[in-house]
Amino acid sequence: MAGDCSATPIGRTSAMSILRVLLACLLAAPNCAPQTVGGPPILNGDFAADKDANGLPDDWQAEKYRGNPVWGVEQAGGPAGSDCARIECKTNEDIGLFSQRVAVGKGGGTYRVVVQLRTTPGTRATVSCTSYSATDKWLDANYNMIVATGETKWVTCGGYFKHNDQGAAIKLALWCSFQGGEPGTVWFDNVRIERVDGLPPTRYEPERPEPSLSPADQSRGFLLFARNSLDLLCREYNPGLDERLKQLRPFASQGEYEPLSFGVYAARELPELRAAVSGLKSDAGATIPADCLEVRYVRHLSKRSHYSRQDRMSVPTFLDAKPAAVAANDSGQVWITVHVPDDAPGGVYRGAVTVSAGTGEQSVPVALRVFPFRLKEPADKWFGMYDGLHLPNGTADLETRYADMRRHGLTTVGFVGALGGKYSVEGDVVHADLEGASLTTVVAAYQKAGFPAPLVWLMGGDVKNYALKHAGGDLQSDKFADAYKALVKAVLRYGRLNQWPPLYCQPEDEVFAHTQRFEEGLRQLKLLKEAEALTEMDGPNVDAERAQQTYAFTDMLVYAYGPLLYRERVYSPTVWETMVNQFHADGKKLLYYNFDTTGCHPESMRFSNGFYIAATHADGLLNWAYSWARDPYGEQDDVAGDVQFYYPTTDKEAGGPSIGYEGIREGVDDYKYWYTLTELVKEAKAKGVPTAEAEQLLASLFADLDLSNLRTNMSMQGNWEYEGANERGDEVRRGPFKLPVPWQFAAYDQKRLALAERIEALARQPGAG
Numbered sequence: 001m002a003g004d005c006s007a008t009p010i011g012r013t014s015a016m017s018i019l020r021v022l023l024a025c026l027l028a029a030p031n032c033a034p035q036t037v038g039g040p041p042i043l044n045g046d047f048a049a050d051k052d053a054n055g056l057p058d059d060w061q062a063e064k065y066r067g068n069p070v071w072g073v074e075q076a077g078g079p080a081g082s083d084c085a086r087i088e089c090k091t092n093e094d095i096g097l098f099s100q101r102v103a104v105g106k107g108g109g110t111y112r113v114v115v116q117l118r119t120t121p122g123t124r125a126t127v128s129c130t131s132y133s134a135t136d137k138w139l140d141a142n143y144n145m146i147v148a149t150g151e152t153k154w155v156t157c158g159g160y161f162k163h164n165d166q167g168a169a170i171k172l173a174l175w176c177s178f179q180g181g182e183p184g185t186v187w188f189d190n191v192r193i194e195r196v197d198g199l200p201p202t203r204y205e206p207e208r209p210e211p212s213l214s215p216a217d218q219s220r221g222f223l224l225f226a227r228n229s230l231d232l233l234c235r236e237y238n239p240g241l242d243e244r245l246k247q248l249r250p251f252a253s254q255g256e257y258e259p260l261s262f263g264v265y266a267a268r269e270l271p272e273l274r275a276a277v278s279g280l281k282s283d284a285g286a287t288i289p290a291d292c293l294e295v296r297y298v299r300h301l302s303k304r305s306h307y308s309r310q311d312r313m314s315v316p317t318f319l320d321a322k323p324a325a326v327a328a329n330d331s332g333q334v335w336i337t338v339h340v341p342d343d344a345p346g347g348v349y350r351g352a353v354t355v356s357a358g359t360g361e362q363s364v365p366v367a368l369r370v371f372p373f374r375l376k377e378p379a380d381k382w383f384g385m386y387d388g389l390h391l392p393n394g395t396a397d398l399e400t401r402y403a404d405m406r407r408h409g410l411t412t413v414g415f416v417g418a419l420g421g422k423y424s425v426e427g428d429v430v431h432a433d434l435e436g437a438s439l440t441t442v443v444a445a446y447q448k449a450g451f452p453a454p455l456v457w458l459m460g461g462d463v464k465n466y467a468l469k470h471a472g473g474d475l476q477s478d479k480f481a482d483a484y485k486a487l488v489k490a491v492l493r494y495g496r497l498n499q500w501p502p503l504y505c506q507p508e509d510e511v512f513a514h515t516q517r518f519e520e521g522l523r524q525l526k527l528l529k530e531a532e533a534l535t536e537m538d539g540p541n542v543d544a545e546r547a548q549q550t551y552a553f554t555d556m557l558v559y560a561y562g563p564l565l566y567r568e569r570v571y572s573p574t575v576w577e578t579m580v581n582q583f584h585a586d587g588k589k590l591l592y593y594n595f596d597t598t599g600c601h602p603e604s605m606r607f608s609n610g611f612y613i614a615a616t617h618a619d620g621l622l623n624w625a626y627s628w629a630r631d632p633y634g635e636q637d638d639v640a641g642d643v644q645f646y647y648p649t650t651d652k653e654a655g656g657p658s659i660g661y662e663g664i665r666e667g668v669d670d671y672k673y674w675y676t677l678t679e680l681v682k683e684a685k686a687k688g689v690p691t692a693e694a695e696q697l698l699a700s701l702f703a704d705l706d707l708s709n710l711r712t713n714m715s716m717q718g719n720w721e722y723e724g725a726n727e728r729g730d731e732v733r734r735g736p737f738k739l740p741v742p743w744q745f746a747a748y749d750q751k752r753l754a755l756a757e758r759i760e761a762l763a764r765q766p767g768a769g
Contacts, residue, residue: 042100042172045191047073047085057085060098069096069176077187079116079154084189087176089123091183092569099173101132102193108165112196113172114158114725116189117148124149124181125188127159127174131167139164144309149181154189158725160199162310179567180711201302202313202731204234210329211241213267220360221267222326227333228745229261230603230663232316232737235300235330239265248353251369251753252340256669257407259662260336260353260366266326270357273297273324275334280349280368288341288349288368296656297324298333301633303600304642306717311731317600318647319656326357337662338368346372346760371756373763375672376679377411382453382591382620383609383668384412385645387627389438398441401626402449404646408661409668412453414622415442418460423487430483432490439491443500454502456536456556456622458509463487464524475520481527488531504536504556512542525553538593538622542566556589561716562608563616563707570707580617593622596717599645602663603739604717606748609667614674615702623664670748673755674701680762689768694758701751709740 043059055072056062062071070088078084087096104111117125127146131139145159163170172193176186217223225239226246245262252258264273275295280288296319302312319335326332336353347370354363387401405413421437423430434440439457446455464475466487471480488505495503507524511517521537528535536556540547544565551557560566563576571579583590595608609621625643632644633653645661647653678698681691710716721735736745762768 042102042191042193046078046082047189048083057098060085060100063097063099063173065095065097065175065178067091067094067096069094071096071098074187078189079118082189084187085174086185086187087174088185089177089183092177094183095175095177097173097175097178098188099171102170102172103168104163104170104195106134106166106168108163108167109195110197110199111161111163111170111193112158113145113161113191113193114156115146115174115191116154116156117151117187118154119148119151119186120182120184121152122150122182123184123186124177124179125151125175125186126178127157127172128178129161129163130171130173131164132169132171133166134168139167142308142310143178144306147179154187156725158731160196160310162199180569199310199312200730202305202311202733204236204313205732205734206236206238207734208238208240210238211265213265218267220362221270221357222273222355222360222362223265223267224355224362224364225263225265227261227263229259229335229659229666230606230745230748232601233263233298233331233333234315234733235327235332237263237331239263239331245364247364248366249369250338250366251371251749251756252338253371253673253756254340254344254374255342256375257337257339257665258368259666260338262334262364264324264326264332264334264355264357266328266330266332266357269328270324270326270332273326273332273334273355273357275336275353275355277336277353277366278351280338280351280366282345282347282349282370284345284347286345286347286349288338288344288370292339292341294337294339296321296335296337298335298659299324299656303598305598307597307642313733315600316659318658319662321654321656335659335662340368340370342374344370346370371760373676373759375669376676377452377672378675379452380619381613381671381675382412382456382589382622383410383664383671384414384453384456384620384622385410385626385664386414386416386458386622386624388416388625389442398445399448401646402445402451404657405626406449406451408657408665409672410451410664411620412451412456412622413442413446414456414458414624415439415446416458416460416625417442418462419491420462423466423490425486428482428486430486430490432487432494434491434494440498443495443498446501451501453620454504454534455500456504456506458506464507464520475523481530484524484527485531488528488533492531492533502534504534506536506538510539510542511537512539512546518546522550522553525550529553539566554588556591557583558591558593558622559618560593561595561712562592562612562710563618564710564712567712570710576616584617589619590617591620591622592618594624595621596660597624597643598717599643599658599660601717601737602659602666603737603745605660605663606667606670607739607741607743608716609664610670611667611674611702611705611748611751613671615705616707666748670752673752673759674698677755677759677762680759680768684762684765684768687767689762689765691762694762697754697758701755704742706742711740 047057049058057073072086073083074086075083119125125148128143130141142161146157174188224245225243248260250258250260277293279290298316299318299320300314301317302314324332349368351366352363417438419439421434423432467480467484470483471477505528508517508521511521534555537554538558539560540557541559564570596604627646629644632647645658647655649655681694684691718737718739720733720737725731
């Protein structure tokens with residue numbers, strides 16, 4: 001895979017594609033190409049000046065973030081034979097940077113940064129911007145403004161930064177080996193920063209010219225083409241004629257939901273693209289009725305690539321029930337979800353999907369292979385999403401949301417919110433009246449939905465605030481401890497009387513990176529254990545020293561992203577296996593969280609909720625968040641606006657699941673296939689049934705899985721094959737969007753199919769039933 005940042009030579013783009021981009025710029029008002037409105041110059045941006053001959057560029061500060069980086073000016077090393085800046089990090093312990101403070105004054109504004117760079121193979125170059133006040137107070141930052149890994153040739157990269165309204169200066173920093181990458185060297189040259197009048201959208205740039213359509217395609221107005229549901233399909237994508245859709249051949253087990261996805265290239269404007277699917281019928285006469293197949297259309301929205309960034313790009317986002325409108329020479333996507341009935345006999349079920357758009361239509365055959373078994377659901381694994389009662393509908397649609405989560409394979413919920421209820425004190429005993437309390441409402445809906453795993457509760461502040469009130473505000477006092485424990489015990493007692501599921505309590509959110517919050521969280525964590533509550537803490541891998549302080553009091557460890565130390569590389573398989581074995585030996589549960597928060601990356605969500613959990617021996621994953629944005633259909637600048645896995649129904653929108661949410665269900669099913677075969681092997685061996693072939697498959701299933709290229713934050717969700725900028729610094733994307741793991745999109749189904757066939761074969765062995 002190419003590096004994360006790449007130049008965008010015009011020669012690789014078709015003339016028609018260039019024309020489309022120019023037309024888009026003309027029609028899209030000033031946002032497509034923001035105009036420079038002045039701004040402070042970068043001093044010595046070409047690194048040519050070194051008046052004191054100390055080997056470092058004038059006007060730039062060489063800073064050591066960690067270890068022993070080496071800085072310098074490399075004479076004649078630049079892209080045009082000029083001098084350039086160089087930072088070398090020889091080990092994984094080294095992180096270095098060049099920085100410059102640029103006085104810009106108050107008033108905010110958007111700034112474009114353009115830089116030329118190259119790296120040694122596998123080494124990461126990063127460019128960041130930080131807003132500081134006139135008193136040098138940190139205000140805001142974008143530490144992922146430009147990220148480039150393994151760019152061994154000079155490339156031009158660009159990014160944008162929204163300066164804080166109260167800021168007086170911007171610190172521009174050029175990093176080597178920040179947030180991962182191989183040890184090595186990075187070079188920078190021709191750095192410039194300029195204020196612009198707006199933030200342009202990042203655009204997808206197709207790698208092929210428009211396809212040459214057949215007369216039949218032109219007559220009906222569209223071309224159908226194959227598209228894996230994990231492969232993001234941008235509207236600008238141009239399919240190859242070798243991708244022409246001939247048939248759909250999915251497979252599934254009894255009771256399973258399975259996606260069927262394909263693309264539609266528009267030869268002309270299609271105001272209303274529709275698809276209809278027939279019922280399916282097997283050769284033996286069994287049927288899957290048409291109402292078990294739901295047709296939706298992939299909707300595009302303008303989203304940030306990560307909540308920490310300020311870019312915007314139109315990307316496939318959620319499954320809309322409304323028929324799609326596809327512009328001429330653009331691509332749309334149809335997404336059909338088939339729900340196999342629980343009692344469907346095994347066999348191949350055949351039917352057809354018909355696509356129509358005004359004057360023409362086309363039918364494509366469907367052949368669904370149904371395996372004659374149901375997947376086993378593990379009772380002790382947590383697959384869940386965080387959710388609260390903060391939405392406009394409040395509790396009105398809580399049961400609907402939870403039922404939807406169960407249909408997507410989730411086994412738990414991370415409830416975020418206050419306890420609620422009324423409390424009274426009698427001597428040393430606190431009585432809690434929790435009828436109608438928030439937590440009681442959540443538990444009722446949780447139990448009705450049939451979640452099999454314990455509930456996770458990210459506690460609101462009312463338990464702590466109640467205890468603080470009784471302690472005169474002193475969190476470290478005995479009065480605080482007594483009141484806190486008494487209320488917690490009252491909640492647990494109420495739960496036992498009303499047969500609540502087990503409850504894992506998290507007193508504070510993400511404490512390990514915040515000193516004050518950590519101290520408060522640790523205090524409450526200890527008191528929760530004294531009250532005999534089950535406890536959970538997220539992010540212990542953010543700070544190893546603080547994690548040691550909380551370890552003895554934590555029943556569930558929830559690691560950010562996965563088997564890694566935050567901002568470091570993934571642990572080796574042998575080291576991680578030793579760690580996990582120790583966690584489990586100590587009675588701890590180990591989960592991951594927030595592998596990807598965008599909701600629009602199906603591969604990352606399928607991977608992280610499925611084979612990733614199985615391969616790394618974890619107990620599940622929690623993700624933020626089910627439906628959190630106030631207006632998920634608009635362009636918000638707050639974090640919540642781009643954290644959305646289900647799009648709600650509004651007066652104007654039908655809503656629907658995000659494609660990342662569909663990826664979660666696929667991942668959970670991957671895990672179930674693996675788990676089902678694992679359990680069948682145990683059962684068969686106990687009966688003396690041969691299991692050698694099944695065991696061989698399980699032993700080799702993840703032999704080709706390499707996690708070493710995973711990094712915290714953005715690379716966990718994946719990267720475009722080409723992420724670069726043109727000479728103006730405007731960002732463009734090309735190629736597929738892929739996780740940095742050595743599996744192609746088809747590999748997930750190939751591994752699942754191998755498991756399914758082995759489950760079927762083992763179940764048919766004499767004596768296995």
